[in-house]
Amino acid sequence: MNYDIANPDLAEGGARRISWAGRRMQVLETVRERFREEKPLDGHVVAACLHVTAETANLMLALRDGGAEPILCASNPLSTQDDVAAALVAEGIPVFAIRGEDDSTYYKHIHAALDHAPAVTMDDGADLATVLHTDRRDIEVIGSTEETTTGVIRLRAMAADGTLRVPVVAVNDSATKHLFDNHYGTGQSTLDGIIRATNVLLAGQNLVVVGFGDCGRGVADRADGLGAKVIVVEVDPVRALSAAMSGYRVMTAADAAEAGDIFITVTGNKHVLRMEHFDKMKDGAILANSGHFDIELDLRSLRANATARRTVRDNLEEFDMPDGRRILLAAEGRLVNLGAAEGHPADVMDMSFSNQALAAEYLIANRETLEPRIYTLPSEIDDLVASIKLAHLGGGLEKLTADQIDYLGGWQEGT
Ligand SMILES: NC(=O)c1ccc[n+]([C@@H]2O[C@H](COP(=O)([O-])OP(=O)(O)OC[C@H]3O[C@@H](n4cnc5c(N)ncnc54)[C@H](O)[C@@H]3O)[C@@H](O)[C@H]2O)c1
Numbered sequence: 001m002n003y004d005i006a007n008p009d010l011a012e013g014g015a016r017r018i019s020w021a022g023r024r025m026q027v028l029e030t031v032r033e034r035f036r037e038e039k040p041l042d043g044h045v046v047a048a049c050l051h052v053t054a055e056t057a058n059l060m061l062a063l064r065d066g067g068a069e070p071i072l073c074a075s076n077p078l079s080t081q082d083d084v085a086a087a088l089v090a091e092g093i094p095v096f097a098i099r100g101e102d103d104s105t106y107y108k109h110i111h112a113a114l115d116h117a118p119a120v121t122m123d124d125g126a127d128l129a130t131v132l133h134t135d136r137r138d139i140e141v142i143g144s145t146e147e148t149t150t151g152v153i154r155l156r157a158m159a160a161d162g163t164l165r166v167p168v169v170a171v172n173d174s175a176t177k178h179l180f181d182n183h184y185g186t187g188q189s190t191l192d193g194i195i196r197a198t199n200v201l202l203a204g205q206n207l208v209v210v211g212f213g214d215c216g217r218g219v220a221d222r223a224d225g226l227g228a229k230v231i232v233v234e235v236d237p238v239r240a241l242s243a244a245m246s247g248y249r250v251m252t253a254a255d256a257a258e259a260g261d262i263f264i265t266v267t268g269n270k271h272v273l274r275m276e277h278f279d280k281m282k283d284g285a286i287l288a289n290s291g292h293f294d295i296e297l298d299l300r301s302l303r304a305n306a307t308a309r310r311t312v313r314d315n316l317e318e319f320d321m322p323d324g325r326r327i328l329l330a331a332e333g334r335l336v337n338l339g340a341a342e343g344h345p346a347d348v349m350d351m352s353f354s355n356q357a358l359a360a361e362y363l364i365a366n367r368e369t370l371e372p373r374i375y376t377l378p379s380e381i382d383d384l385v386a387s388i389k390l391a392h393l394g395g396g397l398e399k400l401t402a403d404q405i406d407y408l409g410g411w412q413e414g415t
Pocket residue numbers: 148149150151178181182186210211212213214215216233234235236239266267268269272290291292293335336337344
């Protein structure tokens with residue numbers, strides 16, 4: 001078997017973590033049980049470009065239970081858990097991912113995954129799909145799935161300019177993905193990453209969240225709960241207003257730069273904090289990004305302007321500015337929750353990855369009719385995923401009465 005990982009000897013520890021995560025992924029386990037019986041992915045190679053974490057490993061095992069041959073490469077150079085990669089290889093699943101790999105190895109690994117001639121590809125950020133539409137147009141796939149907001153934005157841009165050549169399921173657009181993973185998952189794990197990288201007390205800190213979307217709201221709410229004084233920077237007036245009415249101070253990036261102690265970007269955009277902002281920050285300001293790509297911070301300018309830089313802790317680098325101030329950067333500006341912590345908890349990836357597994361099944365089952373455009377999974381899948389998760393959380397679901405169904409479907413009854 002072909003693979004490229006850091007160290008196969010780490011497999012035992014990785015297997016323990018995969019098993020622990022699996023215990024909190026009850027929806028995926030339900031999907032797996034059916035997959036074992038029905039084998040809906042039988043004989044199809046699925047190449048996944050996802051963060052190589054314990055939760056992703058459970059998805060790979062579920063795909064294999066469904067009859068697929070899964071192949072895994074990383075969707076970020078810094079998010080790979082090397083022990084998990086080793087455990088998957090020990091399970092006979094080819095993995096091409098090494099934590100800290102450089103850009104050329106990262107793309108070499110994407111090509112290695114595509115060399116297995118996949119029928120379905122899975123992406124988190126659309127890097128694999130981009131290669132499929134540029135250097136590897138030789139590969140014909142049934143379709144692709146996409147995990148995150150940034151990837152969906154890239155794929156919609158491909159569809160808009162006529163480049164998209166495969167059907168894509170935007171898993172991110174399922175309610176049971178973005179309303180939970182982006183909000184609760186990114187909210188908790190982003191702060192987990194910052195705390196592990198810095199060990200600062202968030203209570204009393206001015207914590208600036210740039211971008212108040214699904215992820216940003218989650219980060220702001222969790223930081224608020226820990227006692228931070230949250231400041232929001234937004235370009236969308238409705239979202240900015242929503243932040244203000246949630247009790248957060250809303251400022252321009254320029255004003256927030258002066259006020260903030262800790263900065264977290266979660267916009268999916270480029271250079272939302274740049275030199276004009278770094279120039280105004282306090283001595284000791286901490287920068288972290290939890291958006292998909294590290295370009296949310298203009299790191300090239302930060303590095304170019306710094307007079308010296310040093311590593312002060314694991315996943316924390318300090319830059320000396322010409323005027324004597326120091327600026328700290330967590331996890332190289334890459335997704336801080338994956339670079340400095342373990343990514344989202346299994347409880348929430350359970351729903352995201354159940355949607356991924358069901359999206360692969362959907363693409364294969366409907367391959368004769370799907371066109372090269374962006375699809376969302378049917379809402380019944382959201383209802384199914386949510387119902388199973390709710391049952392595992394011990395919640396009871398109320399049912400509409402026949403009379404209520406009639407009332408909601410009619411128009412005659414009024415005042
Ligand atoms: N860290 C993780 O594990 C994780 C998980 C899910 C999503 N993501 C990524 O996080 C990013 C945000 O995702 P989302 O689902 O919240 O997206 P979203 O579209 O719901 O929200 C992004 C927000 O950023 C705002 N924004 C854009 N440019 C801005 C600027 N210059 N200044 C201030 N605000 C700006 C937008 O108006 C929007 O409200 C994406 O890159 C997504 O892929 C990361």
